[in-house]
Amino acid sequence: MSEIADKVKKIVVEHLGVEESKVTPEASFIDDLGADSLDTVELVMAFEEAFNVEIPEDAAEKIATVKDAIDYIEKQKAA
């Protein structure tokens, strides 16, 4: 697992207070990890801070799963 994926997972565990084993790439923040809309906003802000990237509103809306977040950040970091 990449460094980014590791860090994303850690942030999700910390913010949502869920077990690490549940944070699989396919896990949906809202459907599988019990997040509400405010949690997803807080998560996006935490990602922005941790990775020093800006995630615009339209991109943030599309980040629904752990994998979505990892892919987006990896793409930003590669660019």
Add this chain to the structure above:
Amino acid sequence: MFRLDGKTALVTGASGGIGRAIAATLHAQGATVILSGTREAVLQEQVKELGGERAFYVTANLSEAAEADALVGKAEDVAGAPLDILINNAGLTRDTLALRMKDQDWDQVLNVDLSSPFRLCRAALKGMLRRRAGRIVNIASVVGTTGNAGQANYSAAKAGMVGMSKSLAQEAGSRGVTVNVVAPGFIVTPMTDVLPDAQKEKLTSAIPLGRLGKPEDVASAVLYLCSEEAGWVTGSTLHVNGGMAMV
């Protein structure tokens, strides 16, 4: 009841009549208070009056967006504790009839009285939501509800503050953070002291409770909304106006 021991509160506009009373009341109930304002000497004096303990000050010019954005962080730094309570009390007026109101009069009042409270709310909410606790009280005005000739800018900003507070209350409710408004009527402050007696009498005659308000009348309402006891009150506006406008 209404004790605030262990809580940390930021009061903007703390060197003014109402802000001063709010800070003193919260402090008397056990809170650590951070006073914010533009006049450093006055703020220093006030910290001394509060006995120096659990009292701090930060100067900030809230017409500057960057200073408003940074204020919550600075307050937490000087107090060495996360913010539990935010009181958006700072405000200014540029009164004149609309026909003579310059864009600058409009923009300045909207900026300081509405945009800057929003910036402070946004900054404070970040931590409050995470900690699952917090109280925000925005100080509006009766004219936000009734309107007032000569105050198109001020009444618009204060009415805007009510709408903003209701939206924030809905956003923050699931985390136990409350956002409420206190809307004072005519309060005796250094600013209103200079009015001629005849005008004060006329104002008083329109108030069922038969007197002008004191800053402490407002501070008590703020205290209630900051307390644990007000934990099921959010998005509401508490009018403190002696019955002048029953809304």
